[in-house]
Amino acid sequence: MVDVILGLQWGDEGKGKIVDYFAKDYDLVARFQGGPNAGHTLYLGSENKKIVLHQIPSGVFHQGAVNLIGNGVVLDPVTLKKEADTVAAFGVDLKKNLFIAERTHLILPTHRALDKAAELSKGNEKIGSTLKGIGPAYMDKTGRNGLRVGDLLHKNFTTSYIKLRLKHQKLIDNYNFNEDITVWEEEFFEAIEFLKTLNIVNGEYFINEKLAAGKKVLAEGAQGSMLDIDFGTFPFVTSSNTISAAVCNGLGVAPQKISEVIGVSKAYCTRVGGGPFPTELDNETGEQLRKTGSEFGATTGRPRRCGWMDLVALQYACMLNGVTQIVMTKADVLDSFEALSICTAYSINGKKTMQVPFQMMHAAIEPLYQSFEGWKTDSSLIKEASGLPSAMKTYIDFINKNLSAKVHYISNGPGRDQIIKI
Ligand code: GDP
Ligand code: IMO
Ligand code: MG
Numbered sequence: 001m002v003d004v005i006l007g008l009q010w011g012d013e014g015k016g017k018i019v020d021y022f023a024k025d026y027d028l029v030a031r032f033q034g035g036p037n038a039g040h041t042l043y044l045g046s047e048n049k050k051i052v053l054h055q056i057p058s059g060v061f062h063q064g065a066v067n068l069i070g071n072g073v074v075l076d077p078v079t080l081k082k083e084a085d086t087v088a089a090f091g092v093d094l095k096k097n098l099f100i101a102e103r104t105h106l107i108l109p110t111h112r113a114l115d116k117a118a119e120l121s122k123g124n125e126k127i128g129s130t131l132k133g134i135g136p137a138y139m140d141k142t143g144r145n146g147l148r149v150g151d152l153l154h155k156n157f158t159t160s161y162i163k164l165r166l167k168h169q170k171l172i173d174n175y176n177f178n179e180d181i182t183v184w185e186e187e188f189f190e191a192i193e194f195l196k197t198l199n200i201v202n203g204e205y206f207i208n209e210k211l212a213a214g215k216k217v218l219a220e221g222a223q224g225s226m227l228d229i230d231f232g233t234f235p236f237v238t239s240s241n242t243i244s245a246a247v248c249n250g251l252g253v254a255p256q257k258i259s260e261v262i263g264v265s266k267a268y269c270t271r272v273g274g275g276p277f278p279t280e281l282d283n284e285t286g287e288q289l290r291k292t293g294s295e296f297g298a299t300t301g302r303p304r305r306c307g308w309m310d311l312v313a314l315q316y317a318c319m320l321n322g323v324t325q326i327v328m329t330k331a332d333v334l335d336s337f338e339a340l341s342i343c344t345a346y347s348i349n350g351k352k353t354m355q356v357p358f359q360m361m362h363a364a365i366e367p368l369y370q371s372f373e374g375w376k377t378d379s380s381l382i383k384e385a386s387g388l389p390s391a392m393k394t395y396i397d398f399i400n401k402n403l404s405a406k407v408h409y410i411s412n413g414p415g416r417d418q419i420i421k422i
Contacts, residue, residue, distance in 0.1 A: 001259035002211070002251075004244050005327075006221025008317035010271035012297070012304065013264040014329035014411055016040025019058035019220045021419055022262070027215035029059025029067050030207065032250030033240040034222030035074035035107060035137065037130040039298025043415050044090060051090070052298045055080045057220050060092055065218075071103035071203050072240065072250020074137040075149060076112075077191035078184070084194065094198060101203025101251075102150030108161070109184035110168035111136040117177035127236055128273025130299050138239040140164070149200055152192055204252025211257060219247045225263075225317035226271075233360045236275025244321040263323035263405065265314055267331045267395075270304040272297045276360035278367045279307035279343045293333040308341045308369065311402050316356045318404045326403070329411035331392065332418075337374040342398065343367040370398070380413040385422045396422070 005022065007013040020042045023029050036054040043050055044061055053060070055075060057067040069075060084094050111133030118135065119126050129135065140146035145164060151157050172179070210217060221242055226232045228242040240246065244261045247253065268289055271277045280286065282305075289295065289306035296303055317323070334340060345352050347366040357363045375389035382388060388396075388410070400406045410420045 002217040002219055002247060002253055002257045003260040003262065004219045004221065004247050004258060004321075005262045005264060006242065006244060006321060007224030008263040008265040008314055008321070008323070008326070009224045009269055010226045010277070011222075011224040012039070012270060012272065013224060013266050014041075014327075015221060015264050016042050016053060016058045017411065017414060017416070018262070018264050018327050018329070018409075018419075019218065020061065020416065022218060023059035023062045023065050025216065026059065026065050026218040028207065028210050028217045029057040029062075029065050030070050030217060030219050030251055031055075031057045031068070031073050031222065032070045032219050033072040033242060033246045034238065035134050036076045036079040036132045037134045037238060037299060038222035040220075040222075041298050041414070048415060049090075051086060054083060054299065056083050056087065056094070056098065059218065059220070060087055060094075060097060061090065066097045066099060068203060068207065068251070069098070069100045069104055070207075070251040071101040072246060073101075073104050074107050074134060074141070074240075075100070075104050076107035076132065077195045078187045079132075081191040081194045099199045099201045099203075099206060100149055100195070101206070102148060102200050103203060104149045105137055105141045105146040106149060106151075107133040107137045108147070108164065108168070109181045109188050110165050110172065111140070112184065113172055113177070113179040113181055114168055116179060117172050117175035120177065121175055126274060128275070128302075132299075135239040136168075149195070152196055153200065207251050207253060211253065217253075219251060221246075225320055226313055228320070231316075231320055233275045236273065236361070260324050261322050262325050262327060263318060263321055264327045264329060265317075266293075266309075266329050267334055268293075268309050269307045269313075270295050272300070272302050272304045276365070277305055277307060278313070278346060278360070278365045279310045280305050281307045288337070289333065292336065293330055308343055308367070309399070310343045310367065311399065312343060312346055312354055313356060315354070315403050323405040325408040326405050327409040327411060327419075328396065328399070328407045331410050332378075332380040332412045334374065335377060335379050338376070340372040340374055340395065341369040342372065342395075344370050344402065372398070380418060382412060382420060385410075385420055388420070
């Protein structure tokens with residue numbers, strides 16, 4: 001069976017840490033969507049060394065599992081090559097434990113330039129993209145122009161590349177945008193030589209043969225449900241489907257194969273980039289969350305916007321994903337707060353609703369809150385559920401009562417062992 005770990009909010013919920021925690025129980029860990037816009041943070045070894053993964057699945061540090069970059073991902077060979085060097089320092093040899101689906105679309109240097117040009121043209125309405133070329137690469141996939149990893153192995157690749165590059169250049173010129181991509185192109189061609197030395201496979205047969213042999217697969221999501229291209233806060237979203245349904249077309253597995261859907265949510269909310277965020281705290285409390293939680297983007301270093309837990313958005317994500325268990329991360333970040341709030345409903349034009357509206361941007365959403373006492377205890381050293389402060393238990397019980405799935409784990413620090421099963 002395939003279990004899934006994915007984000008229930010606006011990304012950066014701590015998926016990387018949670019995938020690394022669960023990976024020991026799986027034979028294969030597979031990314032099914034997104035690209036190097038993702039930044040998944042892991043702490044490894046006795047020295048707790050920090051590592052941020054953008055393209056490689058977070059199961060890569062477990063000897064017992066192999067990893068797959070699925071066809072639903074968009075892959076930047078340059079990022080992959082850099083990451084290969086980073087993980088090699090930890091003794092990981094990607095030639096042994098990484099497999100790449102041949103149908104995976106490539107991010108070209110001109111996709112990155114196009115991303116910049118498109119974002120710049122939006123002026124005040126810019127998305128806040130990570131500018132990694134994600135949108136343009138997915139546009140070339142659905143526009144039936146893109147180049148795929150499997151194409152690298154054919155001798156006419158360079159000709160196809162030049163043809164697509166010319167198409168892109170016309171678009172870039174239309175934007176009146178100029179970017180010298182000479183260095184990016186040099187890096188790209190160097191990186192594809194490296195990529196060709198890795199295990200390029202037919203992903204759908206690879207994964208289904210594993211499943212047929214009774215192997216356990218863990219699918220790792222990137223971004224979060226509120227950034228989903230269909231169900232997120234459009235147009236302030238990413239360019240892929242981020243929900244559990246995307247596992248099927250991002251890996252080539254049938255829906256009946258999906259078993260557990262483990263949703264990761266912070267104990268509060270964050271968002272990086274533009275777009276609606278009903279519970280955002282543009283004040284000292286938000287600043288306290290940002291400081292205590294070190295809320296700065298793992299990919300771009302940008303400060304993350306912070307706010308209270310939003311049960312309307314979280315229940316929406318539970319519904320869309322069919323979440324069977326929730327992992328609540330960063331509970332320790334709330335340790336020092338005197339009082340906490342949870343949004344239980346929205347008031348839109350004076351009408352109370354528990355539903356996420358069509359156009360969050362244009363609706364004047366007033367979050368309705370329930371207040372909670374803070375626990376004012378250092379929770380980061382707690383190892384057992386029985387040791388959790390009672391105010392935290394009240395907080396979790398309330399969340400459980402209001403969602404279709406329950407909190408099964410609490411993460412109480414960034415470290416590998418800072419996780420408590422409830
Ligand atoms: P991802 O994109 O979902 O993998 O999340 P990121 O790595 O972008 O951001 C999560 C951040 O929170 C990282 O810096 C993690 O090391 C950190 N983190 C994860 N879980 C916890 C936790 O329970 N407590 C604290 N304090 N930090 C955590
Ligand atoms: P992980 O996997 C948080 C956001 C960007 C921007 C919008 C579109 O680490 O949780 P894109 O680069 O896709 O064109 O950006 O989506 N975004 C993320 N925010 N975590 C991520 O990934 C994100 N990936 C994209 O900030 O607002
Ligand atoms: Mg991240």
